[in-house]
Amino acid sequence: AVSRAILREIATTGSPHVWLDLTHLDPARVEAHFPNIARVCRRYGIEITRQPIPIAPAAHYMIGGILTDVWGRASLPGLYACGEAASTGVHGANRLASNSLLEAVVFAQRIVQASTGDTVNADNSKGPLTPIDAGSAATPPIQFVDVLGSGAKPARGATSPRFRDLMWREVSITRTGVGLSEAEAQLGAWLAGLRTRPTRRSVELANMLLVGWQMAATALRREESRGAHYRADFPDASPEWLKRLAVRLTGVGPIRLDI
Numbered sequence: 001a002v003s004r005a006i007l008r009e010i011a012t013t014g015s016p017h018v019w020l021d022l023t024h025l026d027p028a029r030v031e032a033h034f035p036n037i038a039r040v041c042r043r044y045g046i047e048i049t050r051q052p053i054p055i056a057p058a059a060h061y062m063i064g065g066i067l068t069d070v071w072g073r074a075s076l077p078g079l080y081a082c083g084e085a086a087s088t089g090v091h092g093a094n095r096l097a098s099n100s101l102l103e104a105v106v107f108a109q110r111i112v113q114a115s116t117g118d119t120v121n122a123d124n125s126k127g128p129l130t131p132i133d134a135g136s137a138a139t140p141p142i143q144f145v146d147v148l149g150s151g152a153k154p155a156r157g158a159t160s161p162r163f164r165d166l167m168w169r170e171v172s173i174t175r176t177g178v179g180l181s182e183a184e185a186q187l188g189a190w191l192a193g194l195r196t197r198p199t200r201r202s203v204e205l206a207n208m209l210l211v212g213w214q215m216a217a218t219a220l221r222r223e224e225s226r227g228a229h230y231r232a233d234f235p236d237a238s239p240e241w242l243k244r245l246a247v248r249l250t251g252v253g254p255i256r257l258d259i
Contacts, residue, residue: 003057003173004230010056019052057173063095063228067246071114072107075248080115082107089244093227158190163208171216176232180220187213218245 009018022030027049031038034048041048066074066081068088074081082088083104084095090103166186170179187209196206222245224238225231 006055006057007173017054017056020055021052022048023050023052025049059172061095061100063091063093064244067244067248068107070110072111073114080111082111087244087246093229095228158194158205158209160205160208163187163190163205163212167212167215171212171219174230174232175219177220177223180216183216184213184220187216214247218247221245 006018010016030049037053038048041053046053061084064087065085066079066087068074068081068086070088072080072082072086072088084100086103086107088103088107091099166183170176170183191206191209191213194206194209196202219229219231222229222241223231223234224241225235226237226241
């Protein structure tokens with residue numbers, strides 16, 4: 001809600017930012033609580049205890065990630081994930097301050113236990129756990145999704161700036177079905193036409209396109225607003241969407257979207 005309000009104000013005024021005023025607070029307390037922000041602002045000639053700070057929304061964290069069980073195990077044997085890299089289900093629909101740190105501490109210990117066999121199975125026996133099957137959820141998949149979408153043709157020309165521009169416009173703070181459909185189709189076409197080379201830049205672009213496509217595809221299918229996911233065309237939360245979405249590879253063929 002705060003980010004959406006800032007964007008509305010920016011759109012109304014035409015300014016690239018709004019102002020955050022901390023000057024009414026105790027300077028010593030501000031410096032003690034926000035030393036990094038104070039240092040960065042000072043680098044640009046802004047004293048945050050005496051001057052307002054220009055701010056604008058930005059993406060700086062993830063909600064969701066690699067699907068795991070309560071021991072941090074993914075469906076791939078030997079792969080564990082925790083913190084912001086994981087979708088453990090304890091974040092909910094929004095990431096509150098320091099939640100990811102607390103989650104990392106809890107699940108890091110659990111991962112150590114699981115990887116060393118120091119765990120208790122469902123039948124109360126001790127020993128290594130059987131890797132989970134991410135596709136064995138009780139709820140059925142809502143559909144199979146081809147990366148190319150409905151008749152989209154492979155398209156070259158994907159670059160990091162174009163990807164970021166598309167994600168910021170259509171898979172950002174305020175989303176719509178029309179914009180998400182456009183993003184899903186474009187990202188799918190870029191993926192289909194991508195020829196990855198053994199370089200860091202090429203691999204990173206491929207990863208960004210794949211994660212971006214998953215975000216657009218799942219956001220399009222979640223026809224409600226919940227937490228940090230806001231759909232202008234579905235502004236209210238819906239009880240039927242009180243669940244997670246998961247995307248997984250089903251082989252060389254299409255990507256499957258499970259709920």
